[in-house]
Amino acid sequence: MILEEDVRTDGAQVAFNGPLKQGANTRKAGEDVAAGEVILPAGRVLTPADLALASATGLAELTLRKRLRVAVISTGDELVAPGQAAGLGQIYDANRPMLLALVQQFGFEPVDLGRIADDRAALGAALDRAAAVADVILTSGGASAGDEDHVSALLRETGALQEWRMALKPGRPLALGLWAGRPVFGLPGNPVAALVCALVFARPAMGLLAGAAWSVPLGFDVPAGFSKRKKPGRREYLRARMRAGQVEVFKSEGSGRISGLSWAEGLVELPEGGLEIAPGDLVRFIPYASFGMS
Template sequence: MAQLSDDCFAFGGPMMSVDDAVGLIAARVSAVQERESISLHEADGRILANDIAAPLPLPPFTNSAVDGYAVRGSDLPLQAEAVFPVTGRVQAGGSAQAPLQAGHAMRIFTGAPMPVGADTVFMQEDVRLDGNGRVVVPAGLRPGANVRPAGEDVAAGHPALKAGQRLRPQDVALLAAFGLPHVDVRRRIRVAVFSTGNELVSPGDRRGDAQLFDSNRFMLGALLARLGCEVSDLGIIGDDRAALAGSLEQVGRSHDLILTSGGVSTGEEDHVKAAVERAGTLVLWRMAIKPGRPVAMGIIGGTPLVGLPGNPVASFVTFVHVVRPTVLALSGAAQEPLLPMPLRAAFTYKKKIARREYVRVNLRQAPDGVLEATKFPREGAGLLSSLVDTDGLVELGEEVTRVELGQTVGFLSYASLM
């Protein structure tokens, strides 16, 4: 487990910017050290444990890029058509029986190795056969055309993948092209997730008149799974400080991160902070962000804890900006900066200075063809439908106080946040 000192997050101050918070997490959290070798079938989404240099060139041999006829570049006609006797045939997976003679052509197929002596291929649709075993080729083809040289894609020894990369399908394809059946990755981090509050019940259970079905726990579990975590769902823990503290102490011994939802504000029935102080050390993190200001950060027996707000939109936004970088740091993954895409605003908006805000928006194409962002018609951190019925978030920096129609704003798609 990742073991942190009780004062490693003792940053002080009443409010912290988003950037400072992310920087603090990345600097303080240590990655898990355990590694495992897995098959390529399991590699998507895993964190690469070591750098990988290309063990062979790609392609490993010079080959034809098309179906056609291979010739010597020195035989290419410059002014008029030329006629070549066709001697030999080479298919993908095979090889030519003999070197190509000067003044001759050889039938060749896509992916087949080039015959010794040949360096150029005419596409079959650009030539014609004369019926006497000869091919008629046009003038003007450049030497080396339609040929893939060995190492054209990746040279042998090239640093192809870096430790800390979260492997994508295209990365897995590259590993397979290198002939590597297994890859070393960091082990998945173990995250315990639970919700708090007597007002919550799990889907499928009987709901009282004053209760809600718990949705945050399932959203957070799905987000964690997309980041490659092993998730332990601890269910709902009621508003009991002793029960909360006991649960925190128990799960802290077997997990790399504890994630809670609800109970982190300053009300009399918000018990997470008190439970963390009882089981470990708490630093209340009031982040300068909307939605989502009340966020708790604590250490339970050396294991970091993040307590997110109970409102679903606030929980989602703070997950993206607090939990996501924490998970990446614990996993040994390189931090993946969120790069907003510039769009035109089709709404007006006012906000406070020195606070970062995220506005839920949809994309549409304006009559002039430009993509623009339209604001969700309702506000409120408790509107789960506002996450379902929008395409992403517009990020408004701390220095922004107003958005005008037509202004350029930064857009983060939901897909980029997961």
């Protein structure tokens, strides 16, 4: 086969520019996808490229799962909505807008159930509403051991509390359980810890519930542009970003420093054991995109 741009014609004769090679510029039937071959396995999250492949094979319809519905609840008397006046001892609710947007980026359907005061009966009623309208429940705050930490207390009272206090920094207080048959992820109240726990624990579990395969975030071993001495005992995640071929970390590890989440482009993951990191040592950097977050 000769390309049109490699020929000349005067209307009566055709002249070829360049050599001819048998089989060149041809496509064999089935060379891309053979008849009966599986092109999109179950558990795959569809991409625009997948739609091109399905269309190219003549498929007009695909069998899909319904989008997972995820209810998001903030707890705490100290919280006020952004735009309202914050009084003494009050803070703005940063977690709920963050988690709702995160759920949407994961490809799920967010259900905003608002802020619930530090009242056990009110929280129980909110969990009942969430279980009635959603497949998964995300709460933030109330997962520690204080008198007003009602999420873990309610799950414990119903016998549905599965895990609490993970060996993780940030994010030690994390309640995992069931409410009316619905999985509950009781995330910490500090925004940094809430995001890390949502990415590390809730994201892959919700993916499974949505019908996707288990996914491990893709990380890269890159040179450290920082130094750190880490004590043994907990896995740690540092807010980080890549610059000039090295990964740098945010100036503070405090869980309340929300600006670090926006500053970062991903997380550095440090294992449970103790270690001392010097500039140039290889560390594991996981971009936000590997978690499904942009």
